Amino acid sequence: MTRCVTRRDAIALFGGLTAFTLAGCNSSNGGDKVYKIGVLQLTEHDALDAANKGFVKALKKSGLKYKIDQQNAQNDQSACQTIATKLVNDGDDLILAIATPAAQAVAGATSDIPIVGTAITDFAASGLVKSNKKPGNNVTGTSDLTPVDEQFDLLVKLLPNAKTVGVLYCTAESNSDVQVKMAQKAAKKRGLKAVRYSVSSSNEIQQVVESMVGKVDACYAPTDNTIAAGMSTVSMVANENKLPVICGEKGMVDNGGLATYGIDYEALGYKAGKMAVKILKGTSKPADMPIEHLSIKECTLATNEKTAAAVGVDLSVLNS
Incomplete structure (x- = not known):
């Protein structure tokens, strides 16, 4: 069926085409x-x-x-x-x-x-x-991806007598397993024994950290979101029992961890x-x-003086 195009139709059609063109321009250059x-x-x-x-x-x-x-x-x-x-x-x-x-x-x-x-x-x-x-x-x-090797160098410098390190992480996060394997490799490279301590949820953090006491000389907590969110619980138990915690990032140190060399x-x-x-x-x-990373030059040292005093660690060795 043939339909006549009225003047109103033409104006509407022109307006629609104009709007489409302008939208196309905006999508390509901002506008x-x-x-x-x-x-x-x-x-x-x-x-x-x-x-x-x-x-x-x-x-x-x-x-x-x-x-x-x-x-x-x-x-x-x-x-x-x-x-x-x-x-x-x-x-x-x-x-x-x-x-x-x-x-x-x-x-x-x-x-x-x-x-x-x-x-x-x-x-x-x-x-x-x-x-x-x-x-x-x-x-x-x-x-x-956290600089695990540099963090273990930090652990060794601050805790030269450490022999066994408990690696604390949540099994619900696939990327934590990647970091745990890196931590085990870094520990072995430095003559340390790394033992896994895992939680399935934040409700288990206190119990698992308590289970480390007397069994490990230090705790390593990578950039695990469950552990990071529950860092106040980790530090409460660890600091009370003089268990130093080397962390994956600065925020964890601010919330009671001992130290980290981490990304911004x-x-x-x-x-x-x-x-x-x-x-x-x-x-x-x-x-x-490609997936992008920060360079090692963009990593920074962070320490917690209050925690160091609580667990008996001398931070001045970092200046030597």
């Missing part, structure tokens, strides 16, 4: 487009909060217009799934996933929306990408934010963006 960005953070603790802060800082510096939907799963796996589904259904332009379980939940919910992950030890080992050098899908981001999580998040900006501007695609 007035307001990008919808969803953020799924696994839980609240200093490192993940800092990564989130760094990501937002990079967005602000980019000059892009955006709206962020900040969501926190409070370390609940089912909440991760629910929030991931919500962010995908909202039709976000990009999703930031902070920590491995958060990224796994989002990656399982969409293969189309670009995902930038941060505070993730090994993207490939966690099944998030095909390869850390060439992701090959809609996921990329920044790794918080705000800088890590900022690097992830810069990657997100490239994706939003259309200059890069996640599939072709």
Whole structure:
């Protein structure tokens, strides 16, 4: 059936085409487009909060217009799934996933929306990408692979008489196993015995740390989110029993750990934010963006003088 095109129809058609063209321009070079960005953070603790802060800082510096939907799963796996589904259904332009379980939940919910992950030890080992050098899908981001060797050098310098080290981690986090294996290798290399002490949830932390007392000379806690979030409990038991804890990152030291040589999580998040900006501007695609790391030069020493006094460790040896 043939339909006559009225003047009103023509104006409407022209207006629609104009709107489409303008939207196309905006999507390629920014313009007035307001990008919808969803953020799924696994839980609240200093490192993940800092990564989130760094990501937002990079967005602000980019000059892009955006709206962020900040969501926190409070370390609940089912909440991760629910929030991931919500962010995908909202039709976000990009999703930031902070920590491995958060990224796994989002990656399982969409293969189309670009995902930038941060505070993730090994993207490939966690099944998030095909390869850390060439992701090959809609996921990329920044790794918080901790400098385990340097941290064990620190342990040996502060605790020269240590023979046995308890490695504290949560079995629910796949990336923690990667770090535990690295810790065992680093310990063996330095003539130390590394013994695994695991929890399945935060409710077990106190009991497991108490079980270390009298059996190990020191505790090593990698960048495990469950342990980091429960660091006040770890330090309460450890410090009372003069058990030194070498940590994976600064926030854990601030919450009662003895010392670390670790990465700057705000800088890590900022690097992830810069990657997100490239994706939003259309200059890069996640599939072709290698997983990025901070350099060893961007790692910093952090110590806790109050904890050192409590466990009887002399921090001045670090100056020699």
